[in-house]
Amino acid sequence: MTVTTIARAWMVRRGDGMVLGFTDHDAALTFGGITFRPDHGMSARALVQATGLSVDNSEAEGALSDDSITEKDVLAGRWDGAEVKMWEVDWADVARRRLVFAGSLGEIARSQGAFRAELRGLSEPLNMARGRVFHPRCSARLGDGRCKLALTGETFVAEARITTIEDGRILRFANFPVYEAGWFERGSLNVLSGEADGLRATIKNDTALPGGLREIELWQGLGITPAAADRVRLVAGCDKRAATCREKFGNFVNFRGFPHLPSEDWIMAPQAGYRHG
Template sequence: MTTTTWARAWMIRRKDGLVLGFTDHDAALNFEGIRFRPDHGMSARALVQGSGLSVDNSEAAGALSDDAISERDILAGRWDAAELKMWEVDWSDTGKRRLTFAGSLGEVSRANGEFRAELRGLAEPLNSARGRVFHPRCSARLGDGCCKLDLVAGGFQTEIVVEGLEDGRIFRFSQFPDAAPRWFEGGVLRVLSGEAADLQGKIKNDVTLKGGGREIELWQSLGLSPQPSDRLRLVAGCDKRAATCRQKFNNMLNFRGFPHLPSEDWLLAPQVGSRNG
């Protein structure tokens, strides 16, 4: 490969299977079953690659356009954690190429008609904590394989249609399924239909209104606002405490915390006249 025939190519694959290819060459390239388009949908800074297990560090940038990476899709989170590969390739013979980066998109930001996305290398998961954490509160997620709670059969989730929405995060309902006050605080709201489908947010407040209505407030607005008649799913809130697991969910058998674990104060500050002294 010579410098006169050297080019770069990027492949990005969303979780829903959509694949896009881009190149800084002035003509389209084809290899690995992908067509790499010669437009400005995406470019990337030089990679900073570490030795050993250090995480590759770089950034991708590009213009927001309807036929490539749209602002609406970014707001909807459809590009979150998308797979990304980058090659150096001889455009005169695409069989001569080498993979220079493999990883995923991290945090995506947008401004002035452009987007910027952090690139995360394959070693990024090594930054995550591993092993069991010994803590008074439960380490499971409500309804997962460790919790084992059947959210549907247990009545711990409900579906409802959007009526009113304020500031992109406050939902008001005149008719609401029978549920105890503050039942959904700390839970999750997920959009099931419409352009905002698959977006979800953490529920901050669940307030019973005068007349029997309900107000569900999120901690922050969704990337795209659901429209009236779009369907939502609300999942009950769980604060991970043993008392909540026992009284609200009747699931203490699967509680994954250690409620009788002494506190740090108990361990570090000896009590006068006690066995800790």
């Protein structure tokens, strides 16, 4: 009878430095300063690796648990882009091992106490478009290193406590600071307390109501629904237009678009090139 001593071991490292190890062996394995546990974590389908630049076609599956990969952390995006390595290892002698996959976690889906995550190989970034896009609207993200706008102070950031919430997406506030209607549309909402602490969503509609009331509608629910009295931070939204950059944010010197580019209609019109050539 032939007995194999080969097991698989996984290492997952989040962006904040947290490291977890898992194995499909029935006992813990330790190497490289990491303990790979058999009782929680991940499994994976067979790897499909190509010689070109295609994504390594595989998925990792695992259980959501309080002491390993929690639903809250998944919803908060803390596992997005986490580094992943997988070894085939001889559990009788862990020094005999072979690295068979290195990459990162891609899209993560969850359901019924479990998660499923796409695995992306090291070649994945090479498939991404590079270079600058020439477009009338700004290509920077509000507050990033290219935008250079400091999102501090009461002008662009507001904190408030939820008064009521409807359908998990419509949040209402009382005694809200005075801002123009729509000031936070396309902006973000970050939960600062309660069960949903750390979760983030994009704002779809921002409606100012009489008597200092405010209604914020999200594009989709947060997964873990905040409760009344939970504290949130709202960040002003940007529609990427030059006029908004100049008038709302006073940051036109850092505008990363090309507002004077001719429109597609101008380019495609049969007579336009002749008249303006």
